[in-house]
Amino acid sequence: MGKETKELLVLEDILGSNKKIASSIRxxxxxxxxxxxxLLSAPGSGKTSLLEKIGQKLKNKHKIGVIEGDIETERDxxxxxxxxxxxxxxxxxxxxxxEAKMLAQIFDQIPADLDFLxxxxxxxxxxxxSFDLGESLRIVLVSTPEGDDKxxxxxxxxxxxxxxxxxxxxxxxxxxxxxxxxxxxxxEINPHLKVFKTSATSGEGLDELGAxxxxxxxxxxxxxx
Amino acid sequence: xHELSLVADLFTIIEEQASxxxxxxxxxxxxxxxxxxxxxxxxxxxxxQSYKKGTIADKxxxxxxxxxxxxxxxxxxxxxxxxxxxxxxxxxVCPACGSKDMELIAGxxxxxxxxxxxx
Ligand SMILES: Nc1nc2c(ncn2[C@@H]2O[C@H](COP(=O)(O)OP(=O)(O)O)[C@@H](O)[C@H]2O)c(=O)[nH]1
Ligand SMILES: [Mg+2]
Ligand SMILES: [Zn+2]
Numbered sequence: 001m002g003k004e005t006k007e008l009l010v011l012e013d014i015l016g017s018n019k020k021i022a023s024s025i026r027x028x029x030x031x032x033x034x035x036x037x038x039l040l041s042a043p044g045s046g047k048t049s050l051l052e053k054i055g056q057k058l059k060n061k062h063k064i065g066v067i068e069g070d071i072e073t074e075r076d077x078x079x080x081x082x083x084x085x086x087x088x089x090x091x092x093x094x095x096x097x098x099e100a101k102m103l104a105q106i107f108d109q110i111p112a113d114l115d116f117l118x119x120x121x122x123x124x125x126x127x128x129x130s131f132d133l134g135e136s137l138r139i140v141l142v143s144t145p146e147g148d149d150k151x152x153x154x155x156x157x158x159x160x161x162x163x164x165x166x167x168x169x170x171x172x173x174x175x176x177x178x179x180x181x182x183x184x185x186x187x188e189i190n191p192h193l194k195v196f197k198t199s200a201t202s203g204e205g206l207d208e209l210g211a212x213x214x215x216x217x218x219x220x221x222x223x224x225x
Numbered sequence: 226x227h228e229l230s231l232v233a234d235l236f237t238i239i240e241e242q243a244s245x246x247x248x249x250x251x252x253x254x255x256x257x258x259x260x261x262x263x264x265x266x267x268x269x270x271x272x273x274q275s276y277k278k279g280t281i282a283d284k285x286x287x288x289x290x291x292x293x294x295x296x297x298x299x300x301x302x303x304x305x306x307x308x309x310x311x312x313x314x315x316x317x318v319c320p321a322c323g324s325k326d327m328e329l330i331a332g333x334x335x336x337x338x339x340x341x342x343x344x
Contacts, residue, residue, distance in 0.1 A: 003343045008246055012238050014231055014256070014335040097227055127227045130263040130333070155310050156261050159329050188317045191325050 018131055021100035025107065025134030029117065030224055035217045036117040038133050040157050041141035042150075043123030046167035048076045049200035050141070051118055052083040057210045059085060062115035062217075067106070069098040069122045076120060086111075097127035100134055115217060129156040137216060139163040144177040151185040158189045163196070165209065170199040228268040231335065232276045238337050243281050246342055251282035253341035257290045259332040260308060266291070285341075294332030300324035 013019065029036050039047045048068075055064055066087045068076040071094060080087035088109055090102050098121050110117065119135060121128040140161040142150045145168060151158045158164070164186050166179065183195050194212065198205035235256065243251050254273075258264050266289050273287045296305045296317070303321035310317075317327050 003249070005252065005341060005343050008242060008248075008340040008342055010238070010242055010337045010339055012242075012337045014235050014238065014337055017234055017237070095227060095230060099230065126263055130227070152311060156263055156333070159261075188325065 015130065018100045021104050022132035022134040025100060025103055026136065028107070029134060030136065030220075032112045032114070033221050033224065034112075034114045034117050035137065035213070035220060036119060036133070036135040037137045037139060037213070038119045038121060038128075038135035039139050039141060040121050040125065040128050040161065041123065041143070041167075042125050042146060045123070045141045045143040045146065046200055047120045047123070047141060048079055050165065050167060050198065050206075051080060051085075051120060053200045053203070053206055054210055054213075055080070055083055055085045055118075057206060058116060058213070062214075063111070063113060064116045064118070065110060065114045067103065067110075067117065067119045069102075069120055071095070071122060092122060095122070096124045097122050097131050098133055099131050103133055116213065125150070125154040125157050129154075129160055136220060137162055137213075139165055141165045141167050142182060143167040144169060144171050144175050144179075148178045148182045149185075151182060151189055155189050158186050158193070161190070162192065162194065163212075164193045165205075166195070166197045168199060168201070169197045169204055170202040228264060228272040229276070231264065232269065232272040235273075235337060236276055236280060236282070239282055239340065240280065242337075242340060243342060247344055248281065248340075248342035250343040251285045251340050252343060253286045253288060254282060255288040255290065255338045255340070257292050257334070257336045257338050259292045259334045260294045261310070261329070261332040262335045264335060290338070292332060292334065295330050296327040297330045298322060298324050299326040299328050304330070 041047055064085050066080045066085055068089045071092055074089045077087040077089035088106050138161040140157045186193055196205050196209045293306050293308055298319035301322040303319050318325055
């Protein structure tokens with residue numbers, strides 16, 4: 001029996017299964033009026049610290065939940081719970097990013113009456129950028145000790161985010177960090193970015209960021225009413 | 226390193242397509258990779274080589290086609306193609322009208338383009 005070789009045209013998106021799950025998550029969240037926010041940054045940029053502080057601020061008026069993505073430990077979820085907020089841990093067992101299917105697995109545990117659902121991605125400025133989680137807002141964080149050359153090195157994270165948060169601004173007097181340069185480069189890459197200068201230590205910028213998130217929530221809900 | 230999870234998703238598609246086409250074997254896999262898809266070609270290749278063992282694509286060759294990054298000006302519609310936006314010389318400004326409002330329209334995708342199969 002002779003074998004026959006032929007070419008099969010496929011044209012299928014390899015990220016398609018992630019996108020499909022992410023869309024269904026986004027649909028459910030939007031229907032429930034939940035603003036989901038995906039936080040992307042290098043490890044140690046201050047994501048958990050920012051969530052502890054912003055959570056404290058928002059929790060009096062709003063119902064908040066936090067999903068913590070980590071490679072192995074439960075540590076960040078514990079920190080968030082200590083701050084008085086409900087947290088769900090996803091451990092990726094080695095994977096450098098969260099995927100929509102990981103969220104889908106714990107989705108039933110997320111209360112449907114939340115206002116804000118924060119998702120702290122695995123600390124990494126490259127891989128998480130490629131995976132839609134069904135969020136409606138993506139925030140990229142850069143901490144002042146990391147240096148001011150990040151945006152052009154990691155363009156995908158900046159292109160796909162709507163918000164840039166500079167963290168640890170209390171350290172600016174001690175660092176050769178050029179705030180204007182970072183903001184300029186980031187806006188070159190994505191002129192639609194909203195920029196906030198914050199410090200979890202001094203509290204700088206947290207009111208502004210909180211007010212922005214509340215306004216986003218209100219605006220998105222009115223669109224879907 | 227997320228190439229392995231991408232390759233796992235790739236193989237789900239390969240097996241599905243191959244079985245639908247009644248293939249006995251897959252001999253070549255052609256994938257297009259956007260320059261900004263966050264995929265390191267070497268890592269993708271080595272993940273492919275280890276994942277293919279024992280599958281229908283056991284002996285398959287992997288062909289990777291890199292896809293350039295493309296922006297479209299939201300102001301005038303001009304399209305700008307580049308290989309690497311990390312080049313110092315690259316500017317996110319429309320060369321036709323000077324607008325800074327450029328939308329990324331290609332370069333983030335990862336597609337299984339075609340398969341070569343034996344039936
Ligand atoms: N000086 C200063 N240190 C901070 C600030 N925010 C976080 N840190 C410190 O940076 C380290 C990493 O913070 P963490 O929130 O765990 O970062 P994550 O890995 O992005 O979640 C910790 O030691 C924090 O205490 C800040 O605003 N100012
Ligand atoms: Mg953390
Ligand atoms: Zn133009």
